[in-house]
Amino acid sequence: MAKPLVLHLLLLLICGSALLSSGSVIHPISDAHRSAATELFVPAADGSFGSLEETYEALRTFQILGVDRSSAKFEGTCKTVSEKLSSPTTTKDLYHALKITAILGCRTESIEFDGITSRLQTAVKDASSLLELYYSLGGLLTVKEQGKDVILSDADGTFQAIKALSQSDGRWRYDKDSTGSSAFAAGIALEALASVVSLAGSDIDQSKIAVVRKDITKLFDRIKRYDDGTLYFDEKNVDPDQYKGPLATSASITSGVTAFAAVSSEKLNIGGEKILGLAKFFLSIGIPGTAKDFFYQINSLASLENNRISIPLVLSLPATVLSLTAKDQLKVEVTTVFGSHAPSLAVSLLKVLTPDSKEVTSFEKKELEYDPENRIHFLDLSPLKIDVGKYSLIFKVSVNDPEGADLYATGDQIIVTAFLTGFIKVDKAEIAVSDSDAASESVQKLDLSKDSLISLSANHLQKLRLSLQLTTPLGHSFKPHQMVVKLRHESKVEHLFVPETSSRQYKLVLNFLGLVEKFYYLSGRYEIELAVGDAVMENSILRSIGSIELDLPEAPEKAAKPPAQPVDPLSRFGPKEEISHIFRAPEKRPPQELSLGFMGLTILPLLAFLIGLLRIGVNFKGFPTSAVPATFAILFHGGIGAVLLLYVLFWLKLDLFTTLKALGFLGVFLLFVGHRTLSYLASTSAKQKTA
Amino acid sequence: MAKGTNDAQLLIQSLRKAYASTPTSLKIIDLYVVYAVATALIQVAYMAMVGSFPFNSFLSGVLSCVGTAVLAVCLRIQVNKDNKEFKDLPPERAFADFVLCNLVLHLVIMNFLG
Numbered sequence: 152m153a154k155p156l157v158l159h160l161l162l163l164l165i166c167g168s169a170l171l172s173s174g175s176v177i178h179p180i181s182d183a184h185r186s187a188a189t190e191l192f193v194p195a196a197d198g199s200f201g202s203l204e205e206t207y208e209a210l211r212t213f214q215i216l217g218v219d220r221s222s223a224k225f226e227g228t229c230k231t232v233s234e235k236l237s238s239p240t241t242t243k244d245l246y247h248a249l250k251i252t253a254i255l256g257c258r259t260e261s262i263e264f265d266g267i268t269s270r271l272q273t274a275v276k277d278a279s280s281l282l283e284l285y286y287s288l289g290g291l292l293t294v295k296e297q298g299k300d301v302i303l304s305d306a307d308g309t310f311q312a313i314k315a316l317s318q319s320d321g322r323w324r325y326d327k328d329s330t331g332s333s334a335f336a337a338g339i340a341l342e343a344l345a346s347v348v349s350l351a352g353s354d355i356d357q358s359k360i361a362v363v364r365k366d367i368t369k370l371f372d373r374i375k376r377y378d379d380g381t382l383y384f385d386e387k388n389v390d391p392d393q394y395k396g397p398l399a400t401s402a403s404i405t406s407g408v409t410a411f412a413a414v415s416s417e418k419l420n421i422g423g424e425k426i427l428g429l430a431k432f433f434l435s436i437g438i439p440g441t442a443k444d445f446f447y448q449i450n451s452l453a454s455l456e457n458n459r460i461s462i463p464l465v466l467s468l469p470a471t472v473l474s475l476t477a478k479d480q481l482k483v484e485v486t487t488v489f490g491s492h493a494p495s496l497a498v499s500l501l502k503v504l505t506p507d508s509k510e511v512t513s514f515e516k517k518e519l520e521y522d523p524e525n526r527i528h529f530l531d532l533s534p535l536k537i538d539v540g541k542y543s544l545i546f547k548v549s550v551n552d553p554e555g556a557d558l559y560a561t562g563d564q565i566i567v568t569a570f571l572t573g574f575i576k577v578d579k580a581e582i583a584v585s586d587s588d589a590a591s592e593s594v595q596k597l598d599l600s601k602d603s604l605i606s607l608s609a610n611h612l613q614k615l616r617l618s619l620q621l622t623t624p625l626g627h628s629f630k631p632h633q634m635v636v637k638l639r640h641e642s643k644v645e646h647l648f649v650p651e652t653s654s655r656q657y658k659l660v661l662n663f664l665g666l667v668e669k670f671y672y673l674s675g676r677y678e679i680e681l682a683v684g685d686a687v688m689e690n691s692i693l694r695s696i697g698s699i700e701l702d703l704p705e706a707p708e709k710a711a712k713p714p715a716q717p718v719d720p721l722s723r724f725g726p727k728e729e730i731s732h733i734f735r736a737p738e739k740r741p742p743q744e745l746s747l748g749f750m751g752l753t754i755l756p757l758l759a760f761l762i763g764l765l766r767i768g769v770n771f772k773g774f775p776t777s778a779v780p781a782t783f784a785i786l787f788h789g790g791i792g793a794v795l796l797l798y799v800l801f802w803l804k805l806d807l808f809t810t811l812k813a814l815g816f817l818g819v820f821l822l823f824v825g826h827r828t829l830s831y832l833a834s835t836s837a838k839q840k841t842a
Numbered sequence: 843m844a845k846g847t848n849d850a851q852l853l854i855q856s857l858r859k860a861y862a863s864t865p866t867s868l869k870i871i872d873l874y875v876v877y878a879v880a881t882a883l884i885q886v887a888y889m890a891m892v893g894s895f896p897f898n899s900f901l902s903g904v905l906s907c908v909g910t911a912v913l914a915v916c917l918r919i920q921v922n923k924d925n926k927e928f929k930d931l932p933p934e935r936a937f938a939d940f941v942l943c944n945l946v947l948h949l950v951i952m953n954f955l956g
Contacts, residue, residue, distance in 0.1 A: 316917035321940075386955055473912055547945065572856075587949065632955075724927075727935075738893075738895040738896075739893070739895075740889070740892075741893075741896075745891070745892065746892075749884065749888045752884050752888075753884050755884075756876075756877045756880035756881045756884070757877065759877065759880070759883075760873055760874065760876075760877035763873045763877075764870060764873060765868055767869045767870060767873065768866060769866070769870065791941065794945055794946070798948055798949065800950045801952050802952045806954060810949075818945075825938055825941070826938075829934035829935070829937065829938050830934070832934050833932050833934045833935075836933075836934075
């Protein structure tokens with residue numbers, strides 16, 4: 152039930168809090184990224200990844216990560232792309248198509264580069280927006296890199312055109328007419344300017360480049376910062392549909408700045424700290440979820456890997472949980488953002504801080520040793536005599552070669568959170584039952600390393616005492632995150648208690664007299680469970696230490712009932728208990744013979760009636776003899792008989808409505824016939840009287 | 843005591859003689875009434891023995907007998923020539939009423955019989 156949950160929850164909480172506090176865990180790009188890339192960028196059957204832009208992004212990501220691009224699918228891509236190049240398309244498509252051709256190393260014999268070049272040059276001249284300039288200049292640069300001869304006619308003018316769109320705060324506008332500027336546009340503009348300079352060679356005036364350098368400095372004034380030194384760019388005051396988000400903005404600026412730094416003869420006035428901050432930002436994303444984000448991350452990191460300002464070096468710990476029992480070494484890796492090896496470095500551990508930011512005074516600055524085989528810096532922890540716990544480790548990385556110190560950005564102080572775990576000793580564990588006057592105690596020693604269970608018995612006038620001591624491997628007293636004693640009754644009602652701590656000991660005293668009501672007056676066998684847990688405790692305890700037979704007084708009338716125990720939620724779907732319906736007991740019927748007998752008995756009076764009639768001397772003299780009246784008389788009697796027959800049918804099977812309908816017809820008939828017969832009889836008797 | 847029985851016997855004898863002079867038609871009606879009431883009594887005796895379930899059937903049976911007896915008594919009153927009140931009512935008319943009322947009664951009885 153709660154057994155594994157409690158420990159897991161606690162560990163999760165601790166890990167979560169560790170991530171939120173100083174120093175998110177940063178790792179350089181690794182194979183995990185490569186496999187994620189192959190899963191994220193899935194080409195269609197014809198080798199494309201959607202639009203031309205998406206195809207370019209996918210292929211560029213594969214190129215940087217070193218994922219295999221020689222698959223047969225991409226031959227089809229080459230063909231579609233070369234078709235695109237020969238047909239009239241937008242500048243953007245031309246740009247992406249040319250880039251794809253360069254990445255895949257497609258055969259260029261069939262491509263008419265002259266025509267493409269002239270199209271691009273016209274585009275540069277006629278361009279009205281920043282994006283047009285960017286795509287056309289980028290296209291021309293790609294063509295030049297393919298080995299063709301490309302001349303930019305009016306390099307100065309183009310440079311000026313791009314520069315004209317800049318704002319005073321370092322941002323750029325998209326075109327002359329738009330009023331809003333954005334940092335994303337600034338990145339694009341810088342890349343376009345870099346393309347102009349590469350295409351023009353030495354034709355560009357150096358003072359102009361110097362002006363752009365100042366723009367870049369102004370742009371970097373807008374950089375945003377996290378506490379751990381991560382830096383990024385974000386947009387303010389842009390239209391919602393123009394807003395691209397911090398990743399896209401930072402990626403655009405990174406590409407632009409690194410491209411411009413490559414063509415600028417003088418070094419840009421941006422500190423290595425800013426480059427490292429940007430690198431940390433891109434790495435802290437981990438593995439992005441969308442293709443676009445993945446491209447932005449990898450493309451930016453690629454520009455940073457080999458940039459001319461300074462190359463960022465990243466310090467990462469392959470393991471942040473170190474076990475004192477297993478004599479783990481503290482291992483540290485310093486690499487470039489792509490995991491390639493760094494130059495010769497010295498890594499030193501400056502300080503070790505406890506979670507409340509106090510320094511561990513026993514620790515002095517130590518330099519880590521270097522293992523050239525695995526390219527890891529390591530340090531043995533046992534001689535340091537650091538106790539178990541959660542610590543913030545502060546590292547400093549310095550490049551050994553003094554000239555190289557400028558080339559690389561290592562950052563000032565790097566803070567990493569690490570856990571030192573160890574085996575916690577449990578001493579002097581005792582459990583005792585004593586009388587309320589503390590006169591006598593029956594103490595039992597608990598040995599928590601063995602599986603033995605103790606059994607005690609107590610009544611409500613006695614007290615239970617449980618005490619133990621916890622010590623760290625270095626002998627200090629240990630305070631775990633959690634220590635709970637649970638008493639569980641046979642009926643599954645549970646009670647939790649937290650022992651109190653005093654100097655070195657944990658003690659729990661249960662005075663049953665005061666707890667009788669809390670226990671709902673339930674007597675019986677209570678199982679005692681002890682839980683001791685902490686993130687740095689390798690031997691957390693969660694076990695039953697025994698049972699106690701409690702004898703509590705009877706519950707009074709008004710006592711609270713113990714709470715209903717939770718029912719297994721799945722039992723709701725199981726078979727339910729059988730319902731025994733109570734039907735109305737059928738009435739007792741008399742035996743059939745009796746009923747039939749009485750039916751016969753009912754016929755008897757009828758027989759008696761008929762016999763009586765005969766005795767009286769009934770005759771049919773009054774029955775009319777002549778034809779017509781006789782017929783009516785017969786019909787009259789017949790009609791009555793028919794009605795009686797109808798009643799019998801009504802009783803047997805007809806319903807009231809049919810009966811009434813039939814009765815209506817018969818009744819009318821009977822009335823008519825009866826009237827005729829009876830009036831005839833009346834007239835004959837009247838004749839007899841008068842006669 | 844002997845005198846009592848003697849008196850009763852004399853009474854019955856005189857009643858018998860008087861009764862002998864009633865017209866046949868009235869005797870028929872009387873016999874019919876006796877028949878109806880006897881049937882009712884048998885039904886009541888049956889109910890007394892086996893209980894009143896189903897009660898509606900019992901009621902319907904008994905009431906049909908009693909009802910028809912009542913109607914027959916009405917007929918007798920109307921047909922009796924010595925009855926001054928119904929001098930002008932032809933006996934055929936009374937008989938027609940008797941038949942009609944019986945038919946209605948028996949319709950209701952059959953419905954209630956269940």
